[in-house]
Amino acid sequence: MAIGIALGNWQTRRAEEKIAVAAQSHERGMQAPIVLGGGGGKQQYDRVGSRAHPTYRRVQVTGEFVQSWPVFLDNRPHAGRAGFYLAMPFKIAGSDEHVLVLRGWLPRDPREYGRLPEYATPAGTTTVEGIIVAGAGHVMQLGAAAPIKPGAIVQNLEVEDMARASGLRLAPYFVQQSGPPAPGDALVRDWPAPDTGVDKHRGYAVQWYALAAMAALFFVITGFRSGRKQVE
Template identity: 30%
Template sequence: MLGVFLVAGTWQWQRGLEKDAMLAAQARTIQEREPVALATAREHPERLEWAAGTGRFPDVAPVYLDNQRNDGRQGVRVYRVFEVDDADATQLLVELGWLPLPADRGLPVLPDLAPGEHPVRGLLMPPPSAGLSLGEALQRQPDGSLLALRVVPAEIAAALGLSVDLAPRVLRLDPALDIGFERDLDVLANTLPPEKHRGYAVQWFGLAAATLVITLVLSFRRRRQ
């Protein structure tokens, strides 16, 4: 029991440090805003970078990430496949923003995107944290769209029948762009902040300390008897 509590506490503490580093990288990236090419989405899967480029949204069904809260409201984040104007025709998922769900959980009807070339920019980053990977990641809807419990680019590419793999990173569009829906650049949306992880770590370490004290007290009493 002592070992389990120590491992759990150490893991939670480490997660807090990782998220601290992610928030620091986000602040630095947004402040500097030195754009890299969108084609680099295939490289450095864990890196946060400001990216910009041009391309088009092919006629591919959208992806809705389920269980996304915004100001206490339940909704989905909308992703569309974006094909970059480069020699390799790089494709990646672009987050267009958040939309609320009605009481019957009917998926929203999206307006058509303007055809042709689109300039885009935003935060190039790993997909949202998936948490525990339980159950099927994707559910195909009657209109051909995908309802996702987690964003796994390789699985989404296969489900959409794409001829090329999607980049491992996704693009969160700059909220200033006149495209898409309500959105921000919060890299920890719908996940625990660092201070929560540290709080859980303290609890696990407290349980470890309590286990150690109880074990010593019981052992001492047994020896006396």
């Protein structure tokens, strides 16, 4: 009983912690954007990695996309359709540093599995707004991971692996690009809400509390039967 109650309380506290994190993330998303490597009156980071980068904080960065290094993240469905997330390095203006931008979702061609979707990329200097995220989300990996190279279709992508493959200096996070795509562009930026795992912890808590209740019921039943035997 004690173990079940203690573990149920622990899972309840974990759920409350995740709720607090979600509230903090929402608050960060409402703050003014951080400028990466740029000037102006907004808060800025002079160098990528020079300060802590809070997850789900809005950012603004000026530079240009490295168009020779697109990577497609497979098994990313949207609105019932199969598709990809397009990830592309973005060189920050005035430096040799880059940030990996999740540009949006693209549909898969249902007639030809390996065909890459068409998309538009701004040429020259442009400004990107988005939200800092720790990762691009993970899906089940079957078999060996595909090598990371320009135009590769991969299941999952880590910043460290992209940095090694491309030789680029990358910030240790992704920027999930926001805002509407260019006219005629197929990119969709209807990003799913982050899963905090609150329901999972609540479910575990219910299971542990149920186990404690079963232990209490077992104790009462066996004690009652033992008492009856002693009376007889």
